[in-house]
């Protein structure tokens with residue numbers, strides 16, 4: 001297939017595909033799926049070998065958010081029966097983190113619900129980062145606390161945060177459909193503040209919210225322009241009790257095509273398979289390892305993932321290896337002070353007409369399970 005040969009050549013040279021090429025990946029048929037995975041797999045192996053970086057989520061503060069992001073079980077007015085608790089104490093957060101690190105994770109992601117942190121919240125998180133770093137040498141810590149105010153990124157960096165996560169989630173054109181309490185530019189600005197403070201930027205998307213192919217390509221190109229070091233790709237978990245509970249738009253095949261498209265647009269960036277992989281990829285999860293070089297181990301913020309030991313077995317069975325703390329995730333040219341910058345984005349071609357989302361997948365509500373263990377409970381975490 002000419003398209004795939006072109007995309008592999010570009011990916012190996014760190015050259016961006018055009019919007020038409022990215023759209024064409026999403027439009028490939030199920031008959032072509034393994035060819036698409038194999039092609040994107042070549043690009044993945046060029047920059048990341050067969051390594052899989054494991055990340056571990058610790059939900060520091062769960063639920064009761066004043067924002068109205070419609071995909072989120074922690075949103076204002078959510079009826080989802082999730083765990084709700086206020087800030088974990090630094091020692092408790094450190095214990096939860098230690099379980100993930102013992103399971104093979106090299107990055108801990110400290111997440112708190114809310115529009116953004118107060119300065120007091122930044123103090124609490126700084127204490128938590130100190131506790132985790134003191135007890136776990138070499139650990140990478142990422143903070144995800146919402147929109148940042150002036151000076152907060154610098155304070156988090158000074159406290160030892162290696163990275164900051166804030167997702168763009170969807171295209172600028174459709175952002176107002178999923179959230180009314182903040183906008184796309186607020187999110188872009190927080191990612192840029194994190195970068196300016198010297199933190200590694202992590203910013204990604206959520207697929208399956210009813211967006212078109214053009215929206216997906218738009219958000220991935222917007223991310224590429226921001227040039228984060230890692231891009232988490234979430235697949236919507238349609239929680240009962242949230243406005244998007246009926247959005248079952250993904251098939252395992254479509255989820256793989258989306259991951260392949262992200263890999264071609266972000267050839268040398270850490271692409272992370274994030275929430276919703278068990279629900280939407282199901283038995284095809286191992287194929288996704290040919291596309292992404294990073295996953296979350298164990299549970300998510302408010303839902304349970306597959307058992308951590310099953311994540312490790314899946315990686316080994318598929319012929320991949322867990323990335324150790326002695327290995328740097330990003331290729332040399334993307335490390336601070338290393339080599340040349342990645343190729344600049346090409347001029348946007350004229351936007352194609354919006355396409356209709358793929359036909360609805362069967363709703364697999366049986367695969368959505370609210371988290372009832374780990375942080376905020378008396379039960380041991382899944383790692």
Ligand code: SF4
Nearest residue numbers: 065067069072075113
């Ligand atoms: S700001 Fe964060 S926690 Fe709050 S509703 Fe939006 S995604 Fe959920």
